[in-house]
Amino acid sequence: MTPQNPVTEYTASLPFDRRLYRQDIACSIAHARMLARQGIITEKEAEAIIMGLVAIREEIEQGTFPFRPELEDIHMAIEARLTERLGAVAGKLHTGRSRNDLVATDMRLYIKEAVAQTVAGLHHLQATLLEVAQAHADVVIPGYTHLQRAQPVLLAHHLLAYFEMLHRDCARFRHAGAEADVLPLGSGALAGVPYPIDREFLAQELGFSRVSDNSLDAVSDRDFLLSFLAAAATCMMHLSRLAEELVLWSSAEFGFITLGEGYTSGSSIMPHKRNPDVAELARGKTGRVYGHLLGLLTVMKGLPLAYNRDMQEDKEGTFDTVDSLQATLGVFPGMLRSLQVNRERTSQAAADSLLLATDVADYLVGKGLPFRQAHQVVAQVVRYAVERGKGLGELSLEEYRRFSPLFAPDVSTLTLDSALAARRVKGGTAPRRVREALAEAQKRLEVCPGS
């Protein structure tokens, strides 16, 4: 695999596009079958070619295929091997097609599979989120804005937010999959082919929903890759947010959770450390996925039609994106399941009476004060309490009434539980609502299981 010639090495795609061997052979088998059906080659020729291709696939899978780097790409490597096996008849396989439409078809098959796997991975992670949410249905944590404690929320409600994000990710990946689901084969190098080929048959054999409408576009279109990469970038962004929270929550300062040992690692010199490495790496891998999206956008910018060799650069970044994404989706479910909630710490944090400040303002609104004024009154109450080191629940009615005569004995009914329960609007964190939301989420997952 180390060619002497630097130019051959520079231009060779075989080291990475060999990964497309299954797709490439599938295309060739379908193509041979079609050529025979249309009378362009004989049935016997087709049979020989197909048997040869099947044998080559086995060689590759068993590791006995001779990947000679000077063969440039996976298409040529397979055709060359076919020629070794069959002689000149192998040369008939490339009738009515070109590498330009072939490689586009290979990549589309690849992306269709990647979408299916990704959606399955997303569903698995969504299911895990539900499972973890259900297992901690009564855990309350402070909800944050600006990383400042804001209002209490159920941990389950918080985890459901990620369920929603991944739900959108699924739709985005499926859109990319639908874009990929168009057969370019038959577009030739750029202008169509001068043979009576049957593109619909090819589409059917290869599982495509339809054939492309314009040959120039078909060989120069990489939109489906960009759509996949953009979906991946957004998905990794979501996972980076969850990872950030796992890192925060497992810090000594938050202390809300402990990640399983399998998901943390020690230090080479600090014997006490339990680092959330998996979450950190997931966060970090966002960078490379962003980079690959940008890389391909850069490659495609300003390219005249039709195929240009620059476009060979569409592969490695895509493959690495798929790998990074799958791997990340692969580790999250276990990591989440390994998570232990330190209820003492979450309870203590959720008991911070400042989390009820908004409810005190809403209480005053209930007494007739416009919200904006109520807000100002409570700001004063809060300042007063903080200066005295008291919680809002520790203030006497008299103290409250220094700031507004609207305060009455029922101000003492404002509690963590009342604050939660009050947010029973659709999408709110009221326990009843969250139970409903969990049930609905479960249903959504069942309706649409995997890809």
Place this chain on the structure above:
Amino acid sequence: MTPQNPVTEYTASLPFDRRLYRQDIACSIAHARMLARQGIITEKEAEAIIMGLVAIREEIEQGTFPFRPELEDIHMAIEARLTERLGAVAGKLHTGRSRNDLVATDMRLYIKEAVAQTVAGLHHLQATLLEVAQAHADVVIPGYTHLQRAQPVLLAHHLLAYFEMLHRDCARFRHAGAEADVLPLGSGALAGVPYPIDREFLAQELGFSRVSDNSLDAVSDRDFLLSFLAAAATCMMHLSRLAEELVLWSSAEFGFITLGEGYTSGSSIMPHKRNPDVAELARGKTGRVYGHLLGLLTVMKGLPLAYNRDMQEDKEGTFDTVDSLQATLGVFPGMLRSLQVNRERTSQAAADSLLLATDVADYLVGKGLPFRQAHQVVAQVVRYAVERGKGLGELSLEEYRRFSPLFAPDVSTLTLDSALAARRVKGGTAPRRVREALAEAQKRLEVCPGS
């Protein structure tokens, strides 16, 4: 508009989010109406608030609204003005909502409109491509791969490739629009609101198809912006490719087209220049759109839930993307219509006999030679012809037969026209096919006119 305090200036979003005044006021009107309907405020209060908001909208549109920078953002600026007009009752408007769910709603309304305008712009450009294609239905140019002449294609076929790209762009923008079409209002700051509000009514009033399912997600979700920006990046990439071709084609060397004077400009020192500035700028503007996509991806990476002030940075890049895209879509139709084809130059280029080399190989395949061997034979023929400065059509049968005995007198039937006509496969460049494709494209546009 130049606040003294550098911190106020640093955090103020009013200089750019004032652009959202229409959306913000629409939200407030719907909200006031809903609050009254639910008995949270009185009908009379609602009426006063709504009339005040309508008056403020007029002030803004007439340029008499006092945008004081210390007011921080458009929401506060409007509420402050409302208070000036109505007194304390204005403070009731902010009951049961927060800036977090409000700004998210504003941006979603904005994107929904931007999608509609963008799709309309894309359709207009698609219609123009068809018009220009039809007007030059018989123009043949060399098709290129690697910027080397490859096979002849109809100019109309080439332009249709861009029609396809824009078609996919529409679908991508619509997906972004569907993502935006979910109402966050009612999510409060992060946890839902403790008032009996009617979110379905709000959705209906504001034209949203549904309400969001999770309050934490609703206030921290900017996916719909990322999807819009990603669609814009791909769309600008397409336009940059067309721009590149216009630049190439209007060079002295290609000479295929002349752009209208309105779309070129002179030089400050070279009196003869006619520079394709509009096309160049369109190509260049791709950079900023890519940059904005990346910018927002960077902002969102690793942010813990829910709202963080970093997210205020979602606006300027989005606005500039919408502006750049609309402006670019706005200039292309005129530029394309202004284009004159220099048929002498295109004919001369299309007459390059090397464009028929593939057809000669396919001719030999027709005589029974496997394609790969046919390809090798023709490579020798081409080398022979090039060395002698001859075109393929100028070789005698005898000369052809030096390379293969399969050549027969009918080799002379290979012409530009036969090459075009032969590619009659679906998506191919055969004139008949292209006529069909134009008709189908026209139909697709009519079925789906604008957004």
Place this chain on the structure above:
Amino acid sequence: MTPQNPVTEYTASLPFDRRLYRQDIACSIAHARMLARQGIITEKEAEAIIMGLVAIREEIEQGTFPFRPELEDIHMAIEARLTERLGAVAGKLHTGRSRNDLVATDMRLYIKEAVAQTVAGLHHLQATLLEVAQAHADVVIPGYTHLQRAQPVLLAHHLLAYFEMLHRDCARFRHAGAEADVLPLGSGALAGVPYPIDREFLAQELGFSRVSDNSLDAVSDRDFLLSFLAAAATCMMHLSRLAEELVLWSSAEFGFITLGEGYTSGSSIMPHKRNPDVAELARGKTGRVYGHLLGLLTVMKGLPLAYNRDMQEDKEGTFDTVDSLQATLGVFPGMLRSLQVNRERTSQAAADSLLLATDVADYLVGKGLPFRQAHQVVAQVVRYAVERGKGLGELSLEEYRRFSPLFAPDVSTLTLDSALAARRVKGGTAPRRVREALAEAQKRLEVCPGS
């Protein structure tokens, strides 16, 4: 400022390049002076032109200059105005130059100033870091890796880490400034000018260190902008890290600091909130700066020589980068000075005995155990202590000796203070070292004050 013609509007740079008026007029004055000196125009003509330019500069600064959008760019706007004032003689100014070399010179002057201001801003922030470090010279906090408490460090030591980052930033901006410090004027449109101009004189007048060596390069080079943008991206990354720490440290969970009221803001609905908005925005603005770097890289990719109109897109992103950077550098010193350290919280956190675990391992190394084994022993000690809810300092010698006979009574000498003091290696956190480092840092700043 709202041109009717969409094409004029599309291509006009006047709305943003008017910002370069000072640079542009400075170039023109120097140019006119040089033309007269070389006898290309008369002294009297030069005088008239220069006086006209000075008057125009005043008009612009007093807001009376008529910026008509149809004038395309700042160069044309100024020349047109000069013609209004002087008549045809104004037309002599553009002798021996072109807009291509002129705009390149304008941008270089602009960047040279931006570098000077940025370096001054960096120095001011560095000085503030030293000031804050000195004011809290005895504060100890846990040092973190993986956001897990690792070893104790002085807060001053931590702040000095940022001093180092900004120090490197300075050097990087200066490199960009040195790249900008080359005069392109005299390169004409692309090939040089056919007049006996004196480029060295121009360089001297405009404060450039040398003149460019190749005219084609001079008009198509934007490296100095890319270098500035890359330096800005790294600098913003540094500031985003500091911002992240300020956000973390001012959370309820860390509680290490309280930011001044001027640097936090309230919530529209949560009366108790004190959000670190300035720090969050600084973190968020990193996104746009990354985006601008990428945007210009995209613009420049694959452009043939020499000038292309795409390059007009070099300006807005650069201007916004300079503004964002300056504004961010502008708010940090005040924010840092406003910071109050909550010593009770920092002391408590630093007292976490696990921070001494490495020192216990090093203690065993001192007794002859290889480090790797010592590390394993202490890992067991730590697990033992954690399970029993004890700190390392609360273990008896007997308990220690269960894990290794090497433990002796002197294990009790391991304390927070001993741990700090022991790290007296150059760059370490020992108080003595940090005092030295502060003094050295101070000296470095004094040697190199501002740009």
Place this chain on the structure above:
Amino acid sequence: MTPQNPVTEYTASLPFDRRLYRQDIACSIAHARMLARQGIITEKEAEAIIMGLVAIREEIEQGTFPFRPELEDIHMAIEARLTERLGAVAGKLHTGRSRNDLVATDMRLYIKEAVAQTVAGLHHLQATLLEVAQAHADVVIPGYTHLQRAQPVLLAHHLLAYFEMLHRDCARFRHAGAEADVLPLGSGALAGVPYPIDREFLAQELGFSRVSDNSLDAVSDRDFLLSFLAAAATCMMHLSRLAEELVLWSSAEFGFITLGEGYTSGSSIMPHKRNPDVAELARGKTGRVYGHLLGLLTVMKGLPLAYNRDMQEDKEGTFDTVDSLQATLGVFPGMLRSLQVNRERTSQAAADSLLLATDVADYLVGKGLPFRQAHQVVAQVVRYAVERGKGLGELSLEEYRRFSPLFAPDVSTLTLDSALAARRVKGGTAPRRVREALAEAQKRLEVCPGS
């Protein structure tokens, strides 16, 4: 190399950081030597460790080293092997250091080497540019702006523009190298080490110019990588421009050059094609390098101090950048040397009389007309000539005088040669100037040969 455990696989860096074995072993040898010198370990222990490390290096280089994936990273893999060989004494090597300062040192050594190689590659390419320029010293081509023919330039002058770009690249890479040239070893995990180590000795042994000043910064700083990646992005941008020109120039339409067969490739179906694949790939590889820069910027954004596992993501993108850059720099010299100039085509293009239009305007300036008016007059002349299909040289004096009485018989002295010769200003394209510039460039290269 295929670990079972997905988490181990997810976190393992051994598959890629094994590339740092030489650097890692060099660090360990220097460290062991220093530990002995300082009496922290015995001379005998150091000797055993060093001999073990040397043996391990040989194992790796001979491919017999057992890379077990569960060993996580190259440091652990080497230490584990050392333990197999030496027993417990191997555990003394990690005294007074941590993986955090070790990996930072490894990467800095790596970048220092990468800079040296890159600069050597740049110099080689610069030398080739001079060689090719000299070999075609008399070739004239049209200089372009906006891809429109503008003014004639020497091909050598054009190639020298790239010499200048690469010259700046060298300086930028050297700046990155200088940033890398600081030793972090001795910073420990984050706070310094509690051993009397000699960092200056380590620096000397490992070839660093100085030691780092702050331990927290030292382990969390990746600026030197960002600087390298930014320099690489700009350098690839330059190469993409040259690549674009090679692609353009070898098109049938330009026809200025023919690239050597080794640098073009055929088509799988079009027998006549000679595609400039190497140039296209070089242009395309710009995308991945931009992507890697952005990827690392994303990784680092907002990370709190000190080391976070995200930073492990600094390696693969850097390695791929170095590889892509070296490979691209490796193929350009041969490609340029292989280039044949088609003088017939270049002469024909350079003879386009419109290239003289600026000179005609300057001629009128010489007769006393202000430049702006002269420009307008010549614009009319050009329009007149173009409409009549005449070159400027084919117009009679009478025709010229229709547009201005200032035209005199000497207008006929304006020729391609006079236009070239007139641009004798420093940096201009006059043959004399270009000869000087070539000589100076040669000298610059000799003064600073390689890194």
